[in-house]
Amino acid sequence: MQPAVKRIIFYVLLFAVWQGAVYVFQVSPSLLPAPTDVFASLYEGFSNRTLLYDLLASFQRLFIGLAIALILGLLLGVFLAKSKTADETLGSLILALQSVPSIVWLPLAIMWFGLNEMAVIFIVVLGATIVMTINVRTGIINVPPLYIKAARTMNYRGFRLFTKVTIPASVPYAVTGIRLAWAFAWRALMAGELLSTGPGLGYSLRFASDFGDMSRVIAIMLIIMLIGILVDLMFFQRVEKKVLKKWGLATD
Amino acid sequence: MGDVLFLSIKNVNKSFTNNGNSELVLSNIQLDVKEGKFVSILGPSGCGKSTLLSIVAGLASATEGSIELNGKAIKGPGKERGMVFQQAALFPWLTVEENVMFPLLPDMSKKEAQQKALQYLKMVQLSAYTKHSPHEISGGMQQRVAIARALAMDPALLLMDEPFGALDEQTRSRLHEIVENIFLETKKTILFVTHSIAEALKLSDRIVVMGTQPGTILDVIELDFPRPRSQSKEELISYEEKIQALLKSEIDKVTEKEQNHAASR
Ligand SMILES: Nc1ncnc2c1ncn2[C@@H]1O[C@H](COP(=O)(O)OP(=O)(O)OP(=O)(O)O)[C@@H](O)[C@H]1O
Numbered sequence: 370m371q372p373a374v375k376r377i378i379f380y381v382l383l384f385a386v387w388q389g390a391v392y393v394f395q396v397s398p399s400l401l402p403a404p405t406d407v408f409a410s411l412y413e414g415f416s417n418r419t420l421l422y423d424l425l426a427s428f429q430r431l432f433i434g435l436a437i438a439l440i441l442g443l444l445l446g447v448f449l450a451k452s453k454t455a456d457e458t459l460g461s462l463i464l465a466l467q468s469v470p471s472i473v474w475l476p477l478a479i480m481w482f483g484l485n486e487m488a489v490i491f492i493v494v495l496g497a498t499i500v501m502t503i504n505v506r507t508g509i510i511n512v513p514p515l516y517i518k519a520a521r522t523m524n525y526r527g528f529r530l531f532t533k534v535t536i537p538a539s540v541p542y543a544v545t546g547i548r549l550a551w552a553f554a555w556r557a558l559m560a561g562e563l564l565s566t567g568p569g570l571g572y573s574l575r576f577a578s579d580f581g582d583m584s585r586v587i588a589i590m591l592i593i594m595l596i597g598i599l600v601d602l603m604f605f606q607r608v609e610k611k612v613l614k615k616w617g618l619a620t621d
Numbered sequence: 622m623g624d625v626l627f628l629s630i631k632n633v634n635k636s637f638t639n640n641g642n643s644e645l646v647l648s649n650i651q652l653d654v655k656e657g658k659f660v661s662i663l664g665p666s667g668c669g670k671s672t673l674l675s676i677v678a679g680l681a682s683a684t685e686g687s688i689e690l691n692g693k694a695i696k697g698p699g700k701e702r703g704m705v706f707q708q709a710a711l712f713p714w715l716t717v718e719e720n721v722m723f724p725l726l727p728d729m730s731k732k733e734a735q736q737k738a739l740q741y742l743k744m745v746q747l748s749a750y751t752k753h754s755p756h757e758i759s760g761g762m763q764q765r766v767a768i769a770r771a772l773a774m775d776p777a778l779l780l781m782d783e784p785f786g787a788l789d790e791q792t793r794s795r796l797h798e799i800v801e802n803i804f805l806e807t808k809k810t811i812l813f814v815t816h817s818i819a820e821a822l823k824l825s826d827r828i829v830v831m832g833t834q835p836g837t838i839l840d841v842i843e844l845d846f847p848r849p850r851s852q853s854k855e856e857l858i859s860y861e862e863k864i865q866a867l868l869k870s871e872i873d874k875v876t877e878k879e880q881n882h883a884a885s886r
């Protein structure tokens with residue numbers, strides 16, 4: 370059987386069991402609504418456009434944050450790869466920061482920027498910049514020395530060697546960096562919105578929860594999950610696979 | 622042309638320092654190469670063949686001594702010297718054609734570079750693969766692209782470091798033909814590192830036999846036979862035996878050293 374077919378059967382069963390259990394045990398909708406309620410809430414949210422606006426608001430923040438993070442990460446990664454002193458000092462700090470979930474910066478961010486967009490974008494930038502930096506640095510350090518040697522025999526050096534060989538040779542790591550940055554940014558964004566202000570998916574989730582509207586809460590959770598997985602599967606994993614194959618790094 | 626002194630390697634020593642102790646890898650290398658000659662360097666693994674070639678390429682510097690090309694001291698890499706490595710070292714983000722254009726682009730328009738690239742790809746019989754990615758062609762084809770890329774700069778001296786070491790026998794002999802034809806056609810001077818005696822005998826005007834620990838030149842053998850050569854020629858066989866004897870004593874030396882080292886621990 371095709372994996373896709375197996376998956377469809379699995380999800381249909383999952384929803385059926387969920388629906389059945391809610392029906393049989395008469396679970397209160399404020400504890401666990403039935404899938405039909407969740408889908409109704411989804412439908413309603415999209416037909417009156419509230420969810421659509423939330424999505425747009427969240428994506429806008431995500432793209433601003435991610436764009437800043439990718440540029441910062443690229444610059445910082447190049448800096449760390451090129452300067453040994455920076456790598457040994459600033460590099461250690463960045464590695465240490467990596468172990469801190471970026472959402473714990475929110476209280477500080479709110480003090481600095483106020484309870485607004487800026488605070489949330491700050492959280493997004495922080496989470497994504499760190500993974501991007503680390504991957505770009507690794508990519509540049511791992512450029513095969515043979516490429517550099519070959520280019521040098523063709524009279525490439527300095528800045529041109531860097532832009533024409535080092536940078537393209539580290540593209541596979543950069544792509545992984547972008548993919549991870551997206552994943553970190555998405556999580557950080559949802560956490561940030563949940564704990565601060567809207568509009569946005571995270572904010573509407575908390576809003577629904579304050580009103581005991583669990584159907585809407587689960588509906589939004591589904592959207593967050595779907596977007597997370599779809600972007601990764603449909604876009605990043607495909608791009609990554611292609612790049613790895615082209616760069617001769619694919620394992621199969 | 623033909624008898625002009627071209628490349629001159631003078632008293633080259635090279636040592637590497639590993640954890641504080643310095644190891645002499647090349648000792649007093651002296652070699653003069655005349656223009657338009659095919660010179661092979663043959664020697665046991667680790668005798669410093671690649672090190673010598675990368676010094677000539679300008680990728681590394683000699684600890685002592687100097688190398689002159691047409692009377693000018695070599696200080697770094699330069700377009701008059703092209704290099705082909707054991708791995709093709711093609712850039713995977715470029716197509717076959719773009720790889721060959723790579724050394725040309727800084728100095729000429731894209732269109733000119735493209736024409737030149739095609740000319741050299743024809744020379745290695747790959748003009749049908751211009752738009753392919755390196756990962757879409759075989760190892761032997763990749764190596765031919767690498768040769769075309771080195772030739773595209775129109776270097777006076779072509780350095781080749783075991784360019785066919787990773788290829789199977791059939792591909793190898795096909796590439797021997799291609800290289801020999803390029804050599805005859807372009808009249809380039811070629812410095813060719815190999816560990817195959819047959820390969821050296823087939824292609825070279827001169828064979829430089831190196832010994833190891835430290836790397837020294839043991840003997841220089843002149844081969845004055847018409848091309849193309851078939852490997853069964855009787856004269857060639859006598860040379861083969863001579864080189865084999867030279868190399869065997871070197872390999873014995875390494876084995877003995879290794880055993881002494883093991884015994885002393
Ligand atoms: N960058 C380096 N640092 C330290 N030692 C080195 C370095 N490069 C080469 N060596 C040493 O120099 C010696 C000669 O190496 P080289 O690669 O030139 O040998 P080779 O003759 O090309 O061998 P092979 O036939 O296996 O390619 C070896 O003992 C090697 O360990």
Ligand SMILES: [Mg+2]
Binds near residue numbers: 670671672782783
């Ligand atoms: Mg070598």
